[in-house]
Amino acid sequence: MALTRRSFLLRSGVTAAGLIGSHSWAERLNAQAVSDNTFFAQIDSVSIPLRDWSGFTVFGGSADVLAPRTEGDVVEIVRHCRQQNRQCRVVGRRTSWNTKWYGDGDTLMLSTAHLDALSFDQDAGTVTCGPGVLLETIHREAWARGLTLSNAPAPPWVTIGGAVSTGSHGSLMGGSLSSRLTRCRLVVADGSVVEMKSDHPYMDAARISLGMLGVMTQLTLQLDPAYRLKLVQQPMATADWRQALVDSGPMSFVHASTRDPASTLFKVVREASVPPLSDEVVTGEDAHGQFWMSGPAHLVVMNFQPPSPTIAGSEWAVPIELFSSVMEAFQSLDLSLPSMVWLKKVMGESSLLASGNDPQKVYVECGAYHDVAGSQNPRKIVEMVRKVEALMLAYGGRPHLSKLISMTSGEMLKVYPALTQFQEIRRQLDPQNMFYTQRLAKLFG
Numbered sequence: 001m002a003l004t005r006r007s008f009l010l011r012s013g014v015t016a017a018g019l020i021g022s023h024s025w026a027e028r029l030n031a032q033a034v035s036d037n038t039f040f041a042q043i044d045s046v047s048i049p050l051r052d053w054s055g056f057t058v059f060g061g062s063a064d065v066l067a068p069r070t071e072g073d074v075v076e077i078v079r080h081c082r083q084q085n086r087q088c089r090v091v092g093r094r095t096s097w098n099t100k101w102y103g104d105g106d107t108l109m110l111s112t113a114h115l116d117a118l119s120f121d122q123d124a125g126t127v128t129c130g131p132g133v134l135l136e137t138i139h140r141e142a143w144a145r146g147l148t149l150s151n152a153p154a155p156p157w158v159t160i161g162g163a164v165s166t167g168s169h170g171s172l173m174g175g176s177l178s179s180r181l182t183r184c185r186l187v188v189a190d191g192s193v194v195e196m197k198s199d200h201p202y203m204d205a206a207r208i209s210l211g212m213l214g215v216m217t218q219l220t221l222q223l224d225p226a227y228r229l230k231l232v233q234q235p236m237a238t239a240d241w242r243q244a245l246v247d248s249g250p251m252s253f254v255h256a257s258t259r260d261p262a263s264t265l266f267k268v269v270r271e272a273s274v275p276p277l278s279d280e281v282v283t284g285e286d287a288h289g290q291f292w293m294s295g296p297a298h299l300v301v302m303n304f305q306p307p308s309p310t311i312a313g314s315e316w317a318v319p320i321e322l323f324s325s326v327m328e329a330f331q332s333l334d335l336s337l338p339s340m341v342w343l344k345k346v347m348g349e350s351s352l353l354a355s356g357n358d359p360q361k362v363y364v365e366c367g368a369y370h371d372v373a374g375s376q377n378p379r380k381i382v383e384m385v386r387k388v389e390a391l392m393l394a395y396g397g398r399p400h401l402s403k404l405i406s407m408t409s410g411e412m413l414k415v416y417p418a419l420t421q422f423q424e425i426r427r428q429l430d431p432q433n434m435f436y437t438q439r440l441a442k443l444f445g
């Protein structure tokens with residue numbers, strides 16, 4: 001009989017730590033993971049690399065962590081943690097750069113990889129799924145039913161649980177993906193399951209919570225009737241960024257130069273078409289030699305594949321009326337910026353930890369990234385984040401929670417006044433800080 005990696009480890013008693021090297025945190029996590037896996041013999045495990053997606057932060061090696069298949073499994077794990085006075089962290093695809101999803105020392109980590117149930121309510125136009133379902137699966141299955149998940153971030157290879165919990169977003173179609181959440185089920189620290197609808201008093205805390213309130217085991221999101229988009233790539237004057245971003249279609253975005261007068265606009269417009277909609281993607285060049293692409297919305301603007309080499313950086317949401325000052329500073333100050341930054345637009349939303357907090361307002365989401373190029377914590381990225389962050393804070397900016405953040409908890413509280421309310425709810429649901437590690441406390445106070 002072929003042995004799985006997990007059964008090999010259990011039978012041989014060899015800890016993964018022995019196989020992977022000497023990093024003490026990784027060793028402790030692995031030693032603990034083997035004993036957890038023995039205790040929860042009925043619950044599967046998966047191997048996860050102990051690093052963020054880009055290699056910006058590397059803890060060393062990998063660990064076999066629990067991968068529950070049902071909400072009952074999650075409840076069992078959380079109850080065990082409560083009895084043992086252990087901390088618990090949940091992870092999806094671990095693409096978040098800020099690595100707040102890691103635990104400390106003997107934290108029990110669980111993966112949502114097998115929480116992958118998926119169903120649609122065609123009449124209500126909703127999807128209900130486990131947190132481990134990948135966005136690409138939802139996009140594909142929704143399209144087959146004449147529906148589209150708007151507001152999703154560009155990469156389709158991340159989990160819905162991770163994308164919602166970090167407030168990941170697409171563009172002006174609304175707020176972040178979290179604003180599409182209409183119901184969820186959350187396993188909280190006492191092992192009970194809290195079911196929330198949009199009007200639940202804790203819902204705006206649960207929407208974007210980085211796993212600090214518990215483990216989401218089921219999410220329901222509102223979809224739109226399926227639509228196709230056309231994207232045209234065209235040169236533009238950097239000075240025209242506002243007009244280009246706001247006036248040229250619902251999901252247009254800008255690759256803006258931080259030094260030159262010339263930038264690139266990715267102008268995205270809805271295609272007039274009648275059902276049944278073709279799922280074909282067509283590309284071409286217009287008479288001016290400009291590249292264009294037309295197809296299902298998710299394949300045109302929510303289909304960004306992993307770049308190689310990998311990148312790391314940060315993103316901030318700044319009220320659009322203040323962003324001209326940011327653009328001027330880009331041109332005049334030495335901020336260690338890459339030559340180009342990404343500008344998108346989002347609407348504010350009600351979630352307590354949303355980067356855009358006024359539902360009536362438009363925000364510019366500005367992302368600055370550098371290649372990681374094989375080195376951990378590359379200096380140029382650390383310096384860039386520090387300098388740009390200071391500028392963004394001066395203009396009412398808030399960081400994207402899945403990206404690099406160098407702020408102190410005091411600075412976080414200043415720009416997120418609703419953090420106080422979030423913390424009250426968190427303490428009610430998790431008085432013993434089961435889901436709240438030192439890493440998280442360092443940022444959120």
Ligand SMILES: Cc1cc2nc3c(=O)[nH]c(=O)nc-3n(C[C@H](O)[C@H](O)[C@H](O)COP(=O)(O)OP(=O)(O)OC[C@H]3O[C@@H](n4cnc5c(N)ncnc54)[C@H](O)[C@@H]3O)c2cc1C
Pocket residue numbers: 053089090091092093094095096097100101112131152153154155158159160161162163165166167168169170209210211212214215216217304306307400402
């Ligand atoms: C190349 C690249 C491009 C990106 N582009 C965009 C973009 O266009 N727009 C954008 O907004 N973002 C973007 N992101 C950010 C991305 O959407 C987030 O990193 C998101 O978290 C991805 O999900 P994940 O499965 O990797 O989550 P993870 O990184 O594994 O987890 C993220 C957080 O969610 C929590 N979490 C996960 N599952 C649950 C659960 N079941 N219950 C409670 N908490 C949970 C974790 O504890 C963690 O704190 C990009 C990231 C990359 C690497």
